[in-house]
Amino acid sequence: MENLLLGIPETWNELPIKLSRITTGEDNKYFMNDDIAMVVEFDPNDAGKYIKNGDIVTIETENEKFDYHAFLYQKIKGKHHFIPISNFENKTEFAVTNLNEIKILAKILGSFREISEKTSFIRIEI
Numbered sequence: 001m002e003n004l005l006l007g008i009p010e011t012w013n014e015l016p017i018k019l020s021r022i023t024t025g026e027d028n029k030y031f032m033n034d035d036i037a038m039v040v041e042f043d044p045n046d047a048g049k050y051i052k053n054g055d056i057v058t059i060e061t062e063n064e065k066f067d068y069h070a071f072l073y074q075k076i077k078g079k080h081h082f083i084p085i086s087n088f089e090n091k092t093e094f095a096v097t098n099l100n101e102i103k104i105l106a107k108i109l110g111s112f113r114e115i116s117e118k119t120s121f122i123r124i125e126i
Helices: 044-050
Strands: 015-021 036-041 056-060 068-076 079-084 094-096 104-112
Touching: 044 104, 068 104
Parallel strands: none
Antiparallel strands: 015 036, 036 104, 056 068, 056 104, 068 079, 079 094
16 A cells, blocks of 8 residues: 555644544535544634634534534625534524624534544654
8 A cells, every 4th residue: 555645734724633533414515424633723812813714613612522612704785704514513604793702612624524543643743
């Protein structure tokens, strides 16, 4: 088997990038269950500096099984709308006037699908 070297930057806008496994429902048109997401976390009070229309963001939840849920972000007529990207956990769309009314934890930059269990991630100094 040949190896492929894929570089993932350590930072985005000077914030660390993390990898996180996704749990979702079959109706999700963005991600599949067990995809691996590249996520950038930031201070929730600074979310407005890092998100834009069309981004998928993670919002803190009170669900005992999950720390956060993913939503599509849209700013429409001065309101911040958050649209669930699947019916998983029966989340519904909501809107807020001020982003500080909720706790946006991260932005999903991209994802990997169907990575083999033989795949390993290593740190390479360039």
